[in-house]
Amino acid sequence: MARKTKRVNWEDSNQTFRYCGLAPYKFLGTHAQAVNADGLTRVQSDDGLEHWTTPGGTCAVCGTYIKVFYNFVSADGTQFHVGCECAEQANLSYATLRQIDKAKREHMRKMRWARETKQLQELSDLLTENDFSEYPHPNKWRQEKGENLSHYIEWMMDHSGTSGKLKMFKMLRKLVK
Numbered sequence: 001m002a003r004k005t006k007r008v009n010w011e012d013s014n015q016t017f018r019y020c021g022l023a024p025y026k027f028l029g030t031h032a033q034a035v036n037a038d039g040l041t042r043v044q045s046d047d048g049l050e051h052w053t054t055p056g057g058t059c060a061v062c063g064t065y066i067k068v069f070y071n072f073v074s075a076d077g078t079q080f081h082v083g084c085e086c087a088e089q090a091n092l093s094y095a096t097l098r099q100i101d102k103a104k105r106e107h108m109r110k111m112r113w114a115r116e117t118k119q120l121q122e123l124s125d126l127l128t129e130n131d132f133s134e135y136p137h138p139n140k141w142r143q144e145k146g147e148n149l150s151h152y153i154e155w156m157m158d159h160s161g162t163s164g165k166l167k168m169f170k171m172l173r174k175l176v177k
């Protein structure tokens with residue numbers, strides 16, 4: 001278990017991760033806890049019951065609350081996790097920093113994918129629950145052709161990519177509020 005410590009000034013520190021075992025350290029990868037729809041994460045317990053708690057933990061170096069863990073193991077076998085800022089500020093090798101950067105991007109990509117998937121589902125629900133044929137088509141020329149907003153939506157759902165659909169979703173959500 002990582003020890004909570006006060007903030008470390010890297011400039012004055014001879015050891016890369018003070019209080020976290022001996023250098024060198026091996027980067028083990030990042031990890032973020034899975035959460036349920038209420039934003040809670042499930043924790044293991046001895047009694048066999050399910051427990052839910054707020055996700056996150058503490059950076060082993062500065063004690064900051066973190067949601068994404070950057071896991072390391074020291075030369076003498078101490079495993080600990082730090083936040084991305086401490087991971088990046090530490091005097092690590094270029095190769096490790098590259099690895100961290102890659103893991104961070106991968107995590108961001110997954111988060112974005114999850115967010116977009118959720119919003120696309122919300123868009124789908126919005127279209128099922130509402131009739132947009134009473135609203136005008138956003139394009140004047142199309143309006144004159146007798147088209148309404150539902151024609152626009154149909155066209156967008158067939159031809160637009162994710163970002164276009166989500167832009168439309170925000171616009172439609174305002175309309176039905």
Ligand SMILES: [Zn+2]
Nearest residue numbers: 059062083086
């Ligand atoms: Zn930190």
